[in-house]
Amino acid sequence: MQCKDIPDRPILEFLVGLKGVWGNWFALRFENSVRHAMPKGTPDKLLLAKMRMMIRRKVVEGCCCGCRGDFVITEKGTDELLLPHQRAVVFDEAHFEVGPGTGKTL
Numbered sequence: 228m229q230c231k232d233i234p235d236r237p238i239l240e241f242l243v244g245l246k247g248v249w250g251n252w253f254a255l256r257f258e259n260s261v262r263h264a265m266p267k268g269t270p271d272k273l274l275l276a277k278m279r280m281m282i283r284r285k286v287v288e289g290c291c292c293g294c295r296g297d298f299v300i301t302e303k304g305t306d307e308l309l310l311p312h313q314r315a316v317v318f319d320e321a322h323f324e325v326g327p328g329t330g331k332t333l
C-alpha cells in the first residue's frame with residue numbers, strides 16, 4: 228500500500244466532521260484519530276506520510292514529526308470537498324498524468 232492508495236476525501240471529510248477539534252493519528256480508541264478515515268491496518272509510517280503529503284498540498288494543517296499531529300482542514304481543503312464529482316486522488320502528485328482529456332478513469 229502506498230500514499231496514493233489512500234483516498235484524500237474521507238480524510239478531509241473526517242476532519243470537517245471534527246468541527247474544529249484537532250485530529251491526531253493515535254489508536255482507534257481516540258475518536259478524533261485520522262486513522263478512522265484510512266483503510267484498516269494502515270501502518271503508522273504510511274499514515275504519517277499521507278498526512279505529510281496533504282499538509283504539503285495545503286489542504287491540511289498539522290505536524291508529522293511524530294507528536295499528536297493537531298490536524299485541521301484548511302480553507303483549500305474545504306474548497307476541494309465542495310468540488311462536484313471531484314476525485315481527490317487526482318490531486319496526488321503520483322497521478323499528475325491522469326487528467327482531463329486523457330480518456331483514463333481512476
Ligand SMILES: [Zn+2]
Pocket residue numbers: 290291292293294295296
Ligand atoms: Zn510535531
